[in-house]
Amino acid sequence: MYIGRYLVVDADRMGYRVSSRSFPARTITAGEDGYRVVPTADAEETTNPYVSYTCLRAVDGAIVGGNGSHVDTVAEKLARGYPPRDALALALLAYDYEADAYRTPRIAAIADGAAVVGIVTDRRIQVEAVEAPSLVATYEQTRPTAVDPLPASATAIADALMAAPYEHAVCAVGAVTDGEQVTAATDDGA
Numbered sequence: 001m002y003i004g005r006y007l008v009v010d011a012d013r014m015g016y017r018v019s020s021r022s023f024p025a026r027t028i029t030a031g032e033d034g035y036r037v038v039p040t041a042d043a044e045e046t047t048n049p050y051v052s053y054t055c056l057r058a059v060d061g062a063i064v065g066g067n068g069s070h071v072d073t074v075a076e077k078l079a080r081g082y083p084p085r086d087a088l089a090l091a092l093l094a095y096d097y098e099a100d101a102y103r104t105p106r107i108a109a110i111a112d113g114a115a116v117v118g119i120v121t122d123r124r125i126q127v128e129a130v131e132a133p134s135l136v137a138t139y140e141q142t143r144p145t146a147v148d149p150l151p152a153s154a155t156a157i158a159d160a161l162m163a164a165p166y167e168h169a170v171c172a173v174g175a176v177t178d179g180e181q182v183t184a185a186t187d188d189g190a
Helices: 070-079 084-095 154-163
Strands: 006-010 013-019 026-031 034-039 053-059 062-066 106-111 115-120 125-130 134-137 169-177 182-187
Touching: 006 062, 006 106, 006 115, 013 053, 013 062, 013 106, 013 154, 026 169, 026 182, 053 070, 053 169, 053 182, 062 070, 062 169, 070 084, 070 106, 084 106, 084 115, 084 125, 106 134, 115 134, 154 169, 154 182
Parallel strands: none
Antiparallel strands: 006 013, 006 134, 013 169, 026 034, 034 053, 053 062, 062 106, 106 115, 115 125, 169 182
16 A cells, blocks of 8 residues: 555654655755755656655654654744644644645654644644554545554664555654654665
């Protein structure tokens, strides 16, 4: 099954995976402000604004993740003291779904001792706290769905997401927080 990009989140850990039929030549790189999805050196040139974006950031020990430029806005709101629910809702409402042929939903989550998940589609916006490890995706699984617990380490999370049975895996990032420090790792399928 193809579910597109997806997040798996729990109170103190998160994973994000890029799954793509259209732009598979991408990787996740670490930068000053977090982790970014970017084209690989051999990728075809594109003007598509949704190919490169921040997918994971750390904010005062919290993990913020998602499938687009709204991740930076969520992180900025959280850094300014907004509650997680409000940071997600404001960013998702402001950015709305992606204006592509598929009307791709935007997904985002925060893990900071509790987990909050959000999605905006062409029909709804939903932000909610989740009590169990949950998955939300851009296609097919667009409502938070309980899943098995995530592995304990960032590396194991990224590896597990790449090994998950969903189609067109490209790259993944996993992150774990102890409440003060966020540790992250990537897997590009190589």
